[in-house]
Every structure is written in C-alpha cells, then in structure tokens.
Amino acid sequence: MSKSHDHPENLPQALRAEALETLLIEKGLLVASAVDAVITRYSERVGPMNGARIVARAWVDPEFRQWLLEDGTAAIDQFDLEGGQVEKLVVVANSAQIHNVVVCTLCSCYPWAILGLPPTWYKDPAYRSRIVREPRTVLHEMGLELESGMQIRVWDSSAEVRYMVLPEQPLDSAGMTEAELAERVSRDAMIGVVR
C-alpha cells in the first residue's frame, strides 16, 4: 500500500525504473510479461500463504484434515504446489494437550514450498540445538507461554521429511470463510513458535 498521498508513479525512482524497463525492452534484454510473471510468482506463489490455505482448509473440512494428517504429501497435491518439491510432508496437529514445534538440527531444512523463506532465527545454531534440549524455555524466550501440563513435541526436519504444524483454530473464528481463516494463520504458528 502506498503511504504517500502524492502520485507514486511520479516519484523519481518510479520514473527511473520505468525508464530502465522501457530501454531494456527496446534493447531486447527483457519483455514486460516476463517481469510481470516474476512478480506474480514471488508475490502470489512464494510465502506462507500456501501453508495458510492448507491450514484453513483443514479447519473447515474434517475429511481433508484427516487426510492431511495421514498423508500430508498427497493431501497438499491439490493445492498446485508442484507437489514433488515437498519431498515428504508430515503435518502434525496441535491440540489442547499437545504443542508441536519444528526445527532442523542439522542445517535449515524447511518446507519452503508452503512456508516461503525461513525466518533468520530458524537457521540460528542456538535455536537449532536448544529447541530440542529445552523447548519450553526457548518457546518462552520467543514469547510463547505454554501451560505446564502441555506436552511439547519437537520435530526434526531432514532432506527427506519436512514438517508443518497444524495450529488449533482460534475460538473467535467460528463462521469465517476459508479465505478469511487463511488470513488468520501466521507462518510462526505453522513452525510452532506461536500457538
């Protein structure tokens, strides 16, 4: 969203970008439709909205939820994510008694096709080693307070298996549409560092 009340297309940078694009097109170095396609690819196809759509579907459709938990790889195929790219996806569900959190202790394996770029802290050696040893403390440091009776399960990703957390549906979201629900799902909830 533009923060400016001026005409953003008249900013010097906007004119410069337009000047550059028109020149590069004339020189045959690029075509405008390729630039459009790249923008679409990055803005619509990359990022956690794919994961959010999957979570929202699971919230509204119990059969899909069951399928997702039994065979995540097959269940997400219909989401047009080029399924082969998520080698094997295992989806783990939070409940009132269980909290799941995902890590990659070896490196930074991450279900990029559904969650986009990993956050910086996901690759941090401290997160990777400590979340296994002392998950409650690390989650607390990251701002998540879990009741003492809550069981925490830590899932270690690998090149072969990627994990995603299915968060619990917020109580105040009853009656929302699937699209509205998807907007309520945060990336961090699907990694398991928030509820």
Add this chain to the structure above:
Amino acid sequence: MVDVSADDISEVRVALTELAGPGAPPMVNGELLFEFPWQSRAFGMARVLCEAGIFHWDEFRRLLITNIREWEDDHSTHTYAYYDIFLQTLTMLLAEKNLCPDAELDSRQLELSARPHGHDH
C-alpha cells in the same frame, strides 16, 4: 492464478536460497514487501535479467551490499530505502556492462517526467 511450470518452481527455489542472507529484500511473514509498484518492477527486472544470464545474482548482491554499506555510512539516521539502493545497483551494473549507459537512462527519465499529468500508460 498464473500457471507455474516446474522450471518456475525450481527457479523460485534457487532464488529463495539466493535471496536470503546479506542484502536480502524486506519481507514480512515470509513474503516480499513492496511499498510501491516500481519497487516490484525493479525486483522483477533484476530477477529476469539474472535468469536470462545477463548477470549472476551473486554479482548483483555484492554490489548491492557495497551500496547499502555506503548508504548507511552517509544516511545512518534516515529511513532505510532498500529499493532505492536496489534500483541504483541494477542501473550501475547494467551501465558497467555497457548494456544501458547512464546517459541514455537519464534522457529517457527526463522524457518520461515531461509527460502531461494523468498520462496513459
């Protein structure tokens, strides 16, 4: 929804690795953040040129990081304008490669700025 081929996806995968780390674009919740349309055009142009082999992303990134550092030294109290520096880096690199000299760019920019208000694209 645009149809995306397997090639696109593998390019995105490579790009996700390339884009992370120093000089990475601003992101919110794992998504690219563009404040103005021109910023996404600049980003799109850079990626298309990189995919076409005009330059390697590492080459672009090295220059971008240098420019970001210089900018920080000069403007440490101002708002960080990532895409201003991004666009500057792109034009520098293309000028260096003699693909789009600054003089041409300046004169085209001047032409565009002289358009009457409310012009059609």
